[in-house]
Amino acid sequence: MNWNSIFQQAISQAFGLNAVVFAMATIGLNVHFGYTGLLNFGHIGFVAMGGYGVGMAITTFGLNPYLGLLVGIIYALLFALILGVPTLRLRGDYLAIVTIAASEVFRIVVRSTTLAPLTGGNTGITAFAAPFYELNPFTERLYSFGPFFYTGPNLFMITIGWPLVILVTLGIWQLMRSPWGRVVKAIREDEDAARALGKNAYWYKLQSLMLGGAIGGLAGILLAIGNSTVQPDYFVPVQTFFLWAALILGGVGRIWSPIVGSMLFWALLTITDGVMRGLQSTGAIPSWLMDGPQVGQVRFMLVGLGLALLMVYRPQGIFGSRQEMMLDAR
Amino acid sequence: MPVDAAPSPLAGVPYEPGVDKPDPILIVEGMRKAFGGLMAVDVHKVSIQRGLITALIGPNGAGKTTFFNLLTGFDQPDSGSTIFDGQDVSGFSPFRLAKMGMVRTFQLTKSLTRLNVIENMKLGAKGQVGEGFLQAFLPFFWKGQEREIEARAEDLLARFRLAHMRDEYAGTLSGGQRKLLEMARALMVEPDLVMLDEPMAGVNPALTQSLLEHVKSLRSQGITIVFVEHDMDVVRDISDWVVVMSEGRVIAEGPPEVIGQDPDVIDAYLGAHHDAPLTVAQEEQQLAQIEVQLDEPGTDAP
Ligand SMILES: Nc1ncnc2c1ncn2[C@@H]1O[C@H](COP(=O)(O)OP(=O)(O)O)[C@@H](O)[C@H]1O
C-alpha cells in the first residue's frame, strides 16, 4: 500500500476546494444550530441557492458576473425568509421539517425538464465561471508543491476561499461576543426567558437564519465557480448530513470547529478510501466482499462508525467543552 | 402591612373581589381561558395598586400561573383585556410588555444554563446598542454601555449573594440560586411591575428571609410587585394586599390580616391544599440544616 500517496491525497483534500466549501457552509450551520439552536436539516438548500443564484444570474439573466455573486447571496437570503417567516414562531421541529423538505423540493424542481431553459434541468448550469477565471494567475493545468497537488482553477478558488473562510469566521467571532450574540445564545438556551426579558426572539431567529443561510450561499458560490458548474444532484439531502458530521466532529458552537471539522472530514474520507483501495489491490479485501465502486459507499459507513464512536468517547467534538455538554443533560 | 407605615393608599378600599384601586398600574377585565372543558381562568376584574406588594394566593391548580401567562402575553386569553399603565396592552407579545416595564419570572426557573451568571444578568438590560446586528461588529459603539451594564449587574449579584458565582455557568447553580438569579436578572430590565411566580419555592429557608427583604426594598424603590406564594406567613409578612384565586376565579381580596381570617379562603385552602404538616422530627431536621447553612454563607440546598 502506498502510504505516501494516501497521505498526500488526504492533505490535499484537507486544504482543497471541498474542504473550503464545507468549512464555509458549516460556519453557517454553526450560526444556526451552534449559537441560536435552530434545527436546520436542509442546509445544502442554502448552498444550492448560492450556486444557482450565481449560475442563473450570469447565464439565464445575462447579468454582470460580479452582480451574479450578489444574486447568489440574495437567493439564499430569500430562501431563509421563505422558510423562516412562517415557521420561526412555531416550535423548533417545524423549521427542521420545512428546511429538509424545501431543500429537496428545490433540487427536484430545478432539475425538471420544464424548467431546463432557466435552470439547465438535470445537467445543471455550466459556462458561467469563465469571467472569474480571467483573474486566475494559476494558468497551468496542475500544481504540485510539498504534499499538495491541485489543478490551476482549484488552486485559484482555494487561495480565495480560505482567506474568505477565515474572514467570515472572525466576523462570527466578533458577533458572538457582542450583545447580539448574547441574545441569540439566550434564545438557544431558553426562548421564553429571552422574551420575558424584552428580546424579540422571532426577529433574532430570523436574522440568524438569514445570516447562516447567506454564509451557506457563499459556500455555494465558491463551489459553483470552483467546479465551473452547478449540478442539481450535488445538493442531495445526505450532503446536509455530511455538513452536520463536520460540525459535530469539530464541536458544536465553537468558533474554529467548522474549519477543523471540515478539514478532518475530508482527510478521513480520503484516508479510508485510500486504505480500502490499497487493501483491495493487495487482496486483503477479497473481491466477493467488496468491489471497486462499493468502496466509495463503505467509506461513508466507516465515517458513520467513526462519528458514532466520537459520540461515545468525545461527544463534545474536538473543541467542545465536556462541562458545557453535561450541563445540557440536566 | 408594617405597623409604622404611612396611611395606606388602600385605606378605605372595600374588601371585595374585583374592587377598584385608587392608582392602578394594571387592570384586568373579563379575562377567560379554557383548556378543553376546564375553565382555568375566569376573572371578572382585578386591579393592582401601583407601588405596593400584592400577593396572589390560592390552592394548586387555581389558575395563578395561567393568569400570569395571560397577563404577560405568554398565552392568549379567549377573551378579556389588560390595561397596563393606562394603555390597552391586550394581545401584546411578551417582549413588548417587558420593554414597557412589565417583567415576570417563571415558576419553573429558566436559567440560561450554558451562559455564565454575569451574561445571564447582562442579557436583561434594556436598550443595548450592541444588540443591533450591524452595531455588533463595531464594539466602539457599545463598549461603554456594556461596562455600565456590567457594573449594575455586579451590584445586583452582590445584593443577591451570587457575586462568587459570577463566572460560573448558570447551569451549575442550585435550584435556590437559580431563583435568585432569575429575580436579579428581571431587575436588570428596570421594570415598573415585577410579577414573580412562586419566587420562594425551592429557596432554602436561610435565603428566604433575604429574598423577602429584596422584595420589600423593591417596593421602596417604587416598583410594583405581584407575587404568587403558598406560605401564608410569608404573605402576611410582606404583602400590602392579597388577591385569592380558586378554580380560576377571584374569590376574595383584602389586606393579609383580613384574608387570613376569611372563611371562604380557609375553605378553599382546606378543600384543596395538599401540603402535609411537618412532623416534629422533620421540623428539627430542617432547623439543623438551616443552622449548618448559616455557618457557611453562599451555599444553598438544591
Ligand atoms: N397548557 C395547559 N393545558 C391544559 N391544562 C392546563 C394547561 N396549563 C394549565 N392547565 C390547567 O389549568 C389549571 C390551572 O393551572 P395553573 O395555572 O398552573 O394553576 P396554579 O399556578 O394556580 O397552580 C390546572 O387545572 C391545570 O392543570
Ligand SMILES: [Mg+2]
Ligand atoms: Mg403555578
